[in-house]
Amino acid sequence: MPTNNRPKVVIVGAGFGGLTAARRIARMAVQVTVVDRKNHHTFQPLLYQVATAGLSPGEIAAPIRNILRGYPNIEVLLEEVVDFKLEQKKVVTKEQVLDYNFLIIASGATHAYFGHQEWEPLAPGLKTIEDALEIRRRVLLAFELAERQNKTANSQSGSPLQFVVVGGGPTGVELAGTLAEIARHAMNHEFRNIDPKQARILLIEGGNRVLAAYSEKLSRKAEDQLRRLGVEVRTSHMVNRIEPGVVWVGDERIPAAVVLWAAGVAASPLGGKLGAPVDRAGRVLVQPDLSVPGHPEVFVIGDLAALKDESGKMLPGVAQVAIQEGEWVAETVARDLENQPRRNFRYHDKGSLATIGRAAAVAQFPKFALSGYFAWLAWLFIHILFLIGFRNRLLVMIQWAWSYLTYERGARLITGSDELPGWAGQAQDGGKTDASPVQQAEDARLSTSKFESTAATAVDKV
Numbered sequence: 443m444p445t446n447n448r449p450k451v452v453i454v455g456a457g458f459g460g461l462t463a464a465r466r467i468a469r470m471a472v473q474v475t476v477v478d479r480k481n482h483h484t485f486q487p488l489l490y491q492v493a494t495a496g497l498s499p500g501e502i503a504a505p506i507r508n509i510l511r512g513y514p515n516i517e518v519l520l521e522e523v524v525d526f527k528l529e530q531k532k533v534v535t536k537e538q539v540l541d542y543n544f545l546i547i548a549s550g551a552t553h554a555y556f557g558h559q560e561w562e563p564l565a566p567g568l569k570t571i572e573d574a575l576e577i578r579r580r581v582l583l584a585f586e587l588a589e590r591q592n593k594t595a596n597s598q599s600g601s602p603l604q605f606v607v608v609g610g611g612p613t614g615v616e617l618a619g620t621l622a623e624i625a626r627h628a629m630n631h632e633f634r635n636i637d638p639k640q641a642r643i644l645l646i647e648g649g650n651r652v653l654a655a656y657s658e659k660l661s662r663k664a665e666d667q668l669r670r671l672g673v674e675v676r677t678s679h680m681v682n683r684i685e686p687g688v689v690w691v692g693d694e695r696i697p698a699a700v701v702l703w704a705a706g707v708a709a710s711p712l713g714g715k716l717g718a719p720v721d722r723a724g725r726v727l728v729q730p731d732l733s734v735p736g737h738p739e740v741f742v743i744g745d746l747a748a749l750k751d752e753s754g755k756m757l758p759g760v761a762q763v764a765i766q767e768g769e770w771v772a773e774t775v776a777r778d779l780e781n782q783p784r785r786n787f788r789y790h791d792k793g794s795l796a797t798i799g800r801a802a803a804v805a806q807f808p809k810f811a812l813s814g815y816f817a818w819l820a821w822l823f824i825h826i827l828f829l830i831g832f833r834n835r836l837l838v839m840i841q842w843a844w845s846y847l848t849y850e851r852g853a854r855l856i857t858g859s860d861e862l863p864g865w866a867g868q869a870q871d872g873g874k875t876d877a878s879p880v881q882q883a884e885d886a887r888l889s890t891s892k893f894e895s896t897a898a899t900a901v902d903k904v
Contacts, residue, residue, distance in 0.1 A: 448473045448515070449543040451775065452533050454523050454712065456483050456506045458761045459744035460548035462768030467775055468513035475540060477519045477533070481505055484571055485829055487761060488838070490613060492574035494620040495582065495628075495851040499571045501837045504830045523549070526715055528737050544739050544775050547712060547726075548768070551745035551759060554706030554723065561684040564863050565701040568613055575857065577702060581605070581621065582856045584699040585629060585638060587865055592635035602640040606689045606698040608681050609705030610647030611654070612796040615664060617702055618645040619799035622671040627849040643673045644698075646691060648680045648705070653796055653804065655758060660804040663813040667802040681705070687864020699862065707759060709746050716740070721748045730786035732771055738784075741774070743767035751789050761828070762792055795821040800846065 449472045453460045456478040464476050482503045491497040510516045525534040526545070533540040553567035566576050588603050603625075607618045622643045629638035645652070645668065651661040652668070652675065665675050676691070683690035689698050709724035718734045719727040725748035726734065732747060734740040744764035749757050757763050770787045777784060793807035795817065803818035805811065812820060822842065829835045841852055 449779065450475070450541055451544045451546065452477065452540050452542040453546045453548065454478075454533065455548035455550055455710075455744070456480075456509075456518075457486075457548055457550050457744060457764060459764035459768040460546065461506075461509060462765050463546050463548070463743070463772050464510060464516055465513065466769060466772030468510075468516050470776055470779060472515065472544075472775075472779075474513070474516040475519060475542075476506065476510065476516060477521050477523055477535065477540070478506060479520070479522045480570075481507070481520050482571070483509060483830060485825075485834075486569070487825055488829075489568050489571070489574045490616040490620060492571065492853070493568055493577035493581070493617065494624060495578055495854040496620070496845060497838060497841055498853045499575070501834055501841065502829070503571060504834065509830055523712060526712075526740075528716065528734075528740060531739070542739075544741070544778075546741045546743065546768075546771055547716070547746060548742075548744045548764065549710035549712045549746055551707045551709050551723075553703060554708035555703070556706055558684070561703070564684050564686060565608060565689075565703040567703040568617070577617075577700075578853075579856055579858050580700045580862060581624070582854055583860065583862055585633065585636070585641075586856065587862065588636045588699070589633050601697070602642055603636070603638075603699045604642045604644065604697055605700050605702070606644045606646065606696060607702045607704060608646050608689070609703065610645055610649065610652035610675070610677065611704060614645060614647070614702075614704035615652055615668065616797055617704060618643055618673045619668055619671050619797070619802065622668075622673050623799050623849070624851060626672060628851045628854075630849075644696065645673050645675050646679050646681055646689075647675070647677045650678050652677065656794065656796070656804060656806050657811060660806055660811055660813060664796065664798055664804045667798045667804075667814070671799045671802065685864065687862075699865070707745070713742065713746050716742070718742075723748075731774060731784045732767055732787050733774075739778075741771045743771055749787065751791075757789055758794075760794070763789060766790065795824065797821045800849075 451467055451472050451474045453464050453476045456476055461483055464474055468474050482505050485502040488502040492499055507518050521535040523533055523535050531542050552569055555561045566573055584603055605621050607614050625638045625641035653661045653664050668675050679691050681689055681691055689696045689701055713720055713724050713726045716734055725746055726742040728742050728747045728749055729735055732741045732743055745759040751757055766789055774784055791808055795805045797803040801815045801818045803821045804813045805817040805820050826835050826838055
């Protein structure tokens with residue numbers, strides 16, 4: 443069949459779900475267009491390793507064109523989708539309008555600050571390579587600024603550095619545990635005027651336990667492992683205010699050199715442009731076959747889709763769900779092309795894993811659970827297995843083997859601005875600031891105003 447007469451499939455987003463669907467559908471007699479704002483696919487489960495200087499961006503990301511180069515009926519567009527015209531079967535980008543016979547939307551999710559978007563420049567989240575590089579910059583820079591400040595003061599009597607991670611889900615637990623390892627091992631013996639081991643890592647969770655999606659037993663074990671690493675865990679505590687260099691929990695003022703956000707997720711705003719019902723997080727309430735109500739040719743998958751499993755529990759926003767949904771939608775397109783009846787999506791839970799630190803993790807599988815060293819090994823090999831490309835797997839394996847033997851973090855590069863929000867009020871005064879609120883706000887603005895351009899430059903360099 444000539445290419446121009448083939449059914450057109452447009453896929454928005456090249457995450458786990460979008461790429462899986464693209465590669466499956468490309469085997470059919472169709473023309474596929476993959477649209478994404480980035481030119482690369484990111485292996486999000488390992489973003490925290492980039493944020494904590496364990497891996498470089500190129501080790502967990504790959505160009506979308508390179509991944510799909512073996513499929514001649516797939517074209518890739520570096521574009522931003524701004525709207526949909528479902529009645530006319532059109533996708534509107536900033537530059538053009540795309541026609542489709544089938545539309546798959548897999549644009550993912552972003553950070554949710556629960557109505558406090560002003561917190562974002564003060565407490566970055568972790569969803570993209572740019573986020574990871576900004577977090578890496580702040581974490582490494584905090585140690586350098588503390589060293590410089592104590593050198594100037596000719597004293598080691600300043601208050602220890604404090605890092606606050608807000609949110610006790612998998613990302614928060616991974617960040618907090620790895621920060622503790624950096625302070626107590628990777629940075630050890632490298633500074634002369636501060637003692638990195640004295641850094642305080644505080645993990646704040648609003649619920650009554652960390653890793654709430656896991657069993658209560660595994661949650662307790664995860665918390666125990668965090669405490670052994672030196673992380674101070676506070677559950678049933680809510681952050682109600684974030685200022686430059688300060689986190690407020692109720693009436694308690696907690697100074698913080700770096701604040702990291704891992705407490706909330708909001709669906710991509712594209713979900714709201716479909717005219718379909720959405721839940722409180724902005725996820726589209728899809729039909730059992732993952733289609734949009736009233737538009738069977740339009741599918742929503744991954745973090746943007748809201749669907750319950752057979753037990754009535756909402757499917758989690760994890761890679762395994764997105765991959766299975768991508769496979770299912772591809773099968774549904776094939777059945778439609780063959781005029782076969784559709785089937786409802788069924789999710790097969792293959793287990794959940796969360797790493798806490800060196801040889802520390804928890805793993806929950808359908809019939810058994812693991813914690814500690816063996817859970818960490820399972821997490822390690824499963825994640826390496828799912829990395830895109832043999833080169834990525836080899837590089838990550840070598841880097842992790844070296845880090846395990848030496849405790850070294852091989853990507854400790856500070857790029858971009860040399861300022862931190864609220865740093866003027868840190869260290870020597872135990873968190874009391876001499877800067878006015880106006881000056882603090884200006885410090886925060888200066889520290890983050892060049893975020894996008896600086897991070898993009900850093901990606902190229904690293």
